[in-house]
Amino acid sequence: MVDARSELGPFLKGRRAALSPAELGLPEGINRRRVRGLRREEVAQLAGVSVDYYTRIEQGRATAVSAEILDAVAGALRLNADERRYLHNVAVRPTGGPAGEGGVCAPPPVPRQRVRPQVRALLDGLGATPALVLGNGLDVLAWNRALGLLWPPLEEVPEDRLNLALMMFLEPAAGRLHADQEAVREQLVAGLRAASGRAPDEPRLCAVLLELRRLSPRFRELWEARAVAEKRTGRHRLWHPAVGELELGYEKLILPAAGNGDEGQELMVYVAEPGSPSEAALRVVVGDGALV
DSSP states (O other), X not given: XXXXXXXXXXXXXXXXXXXXXXXXXXXXXXXXOSSSSOOHHXXXXXXXXXXXXXXXXHTTOOOSOOHHXXXXXXXXXXXXXXXXXXXXXXXXXXSOOOTTSXXXXXXXXXOOOOOOHHHHHHHHHTTTSOEXXXXXXXXXXXXXXXXXXXXXXXXXSOGGGOBHHHHHHHOHHHHTTBTTHHHHXXXXXXXXXXXXHHOTTOHHHHHHHHHHHHHOHHHHHHHHHTOOOOOSEEEEEEEETTTEEEEEEEEEEEOOOOXXXXXXXXXXXXXXXXXXXXXXXXXXXXOSSOOO
């Protein structure tokens, strides 16, 4: 568990730095700015609070900040929906903050979640549509035959390394599966930060973040940028040795929990645009089965 005050300040400062006074209709001022972005007094003005109060919020010294004030600050900083949720999550925890910010928040080893039989049956029932189940910390918990064919090295990865983030940052062969691997890495980090705001003490998430911060300089760089986003739909450009590049859409669906430690699991499904070259390539990869 990490003190939330260690995260709230850098997050707000980062969002301040990302904005320019001109785009918000604020004067640049006579004196030259020493740092880029908005000053604290400008954020306070836009949020309708005193400079002293905003300063205490940013320094983690304000207690029991109301949801209305947080929304006003979020509006002043032009936070999107994911960033706004993250601000509320970290601001209401006086003694807990995002996992992986420092210190040890979970003793290793941390057990992986398991997928119940009904979910495995659902995966198999999708036939030639590639699909997998993601757990806490982006663990890859299960997948169907089509996904195994689309991601050939997946079967060779030891179970304790079957994690989307660990593979993308620490396993070169897995990283090469994505033709847009840098964009995917950025999305993964932004999603992990959002998850850390919701559940800062989740053991598996914390263990994954600590390992990535310890072993991957690129992850540390992206993590310190403090981007927050949760993408549940989009497109990935994958690369397969048999057919080259495929552009596939993906959808992530939250699975209902059965109360046996399977909370937070997601079903991720890949789909090809009908009639596209990627659909034809996907048929070659997964065989002649009908694409769902």
